[in-house]
Amino acid sequence: MSYGDFATNAGFGVDAMNMKTNYIGRGDQIAGLIPPAAGKIAICNFTSSGFVKGVVYEWNGTSWDAVAGDIAEMIRGSIRKILYINEPYPRIELWSQSTVGATLSNNDTDGGVQIVTNTTLDNRCSLSKKASARFSFAKAITFLGKIDISSSLRLLFRYGVGTPPANVFGNTRRQIQLEIDNNTDVNKNMFITSSDGTTVSSTDTGQVGTATHQWRVEYRPSVDIKTYRDGTLVNTKTTNLPNSSDSGANEDFTMCAQTRNTTSKTIKFMYVQCAGEEAQVF
DSSP: OOOOOOOTTOOOOHHHHHHHSOEEEEHHHHHTSOOOOTTOEEEEEEOBTTBOTTOEEEEOSSSEEEEESOHHHHHHHHTTTEEEEEESSOOGGGSEEEEEBOEEEEOTTTSSEEEEOOSSTTOEEEEEEETTSOBBTTSOEEEEEEEEESOOTTEEEEEEETOOOTTOOSOOSSEEEEEEEEOSSSOOEEEEEEEOSSOEEEEEEEEEOOEEEEEEEEEETTTEEEEEETTEEEEEEOSSOOOSSBSOSSEEEEEEEEESSSSOOEEEEEEEEEEEEBSSOO
16 A cells, blocks of 8 residues: 655545654564555664664565664664675685786785786686675676776776676676776777676776776666766666676676786776675575
């Protein structure tokens, strides 16, 4: 049951008032409420029955979610759903590694980690969070990166969710990533790439990927992917969105680089964050 805005001189029945007002009561009183319409807000003023004083709860259609008032309770109540990579100072010890010919190290000067491809054709390195945890593509995802790329000539670079590792081409699994896939001697911009599980496509952000930049990618299922560079929106992609399922049984989040010629490239990852919802049910 739902109601629109109140109108002048409208009669206000009990159902309408219950829907349009917040409930304030003890935990046991909140627990005893007849399930209301989704979105109903209840404020607990006495801890009991699993509800905590001072916390604001919202009925999601099947259960109460803590949405405000106590950060510990909010995290506790949502822990089964939270999936959060939080590495403002990333270290290689925290990532699975696959390296062929490249040099991978912690960069204690700039902060973060770096890949130096060295000078052999197809030298590469992939850093991954393996899919013991899996992002749900049915929910919104945001990821950030402070990344420095020395050159985009003859470079494969990827950074994102569900992203294949280096030296894997044409993979159509569900994915969202920043990407430079360049096997030419002409500089190439940063692209945003996504796949719906059948078709993978890329769009040009119109922005160079080299030098140091802060990147933000915001994915909204069945809506769009917005890409920001240094806080400015540079691209909105609406095609081949993942929309459902999860990030798969392989790499959950990957950052990688590969040289496509014999010129060495250096890629620094100085900030890595990604937030979304766990696809697995606990």
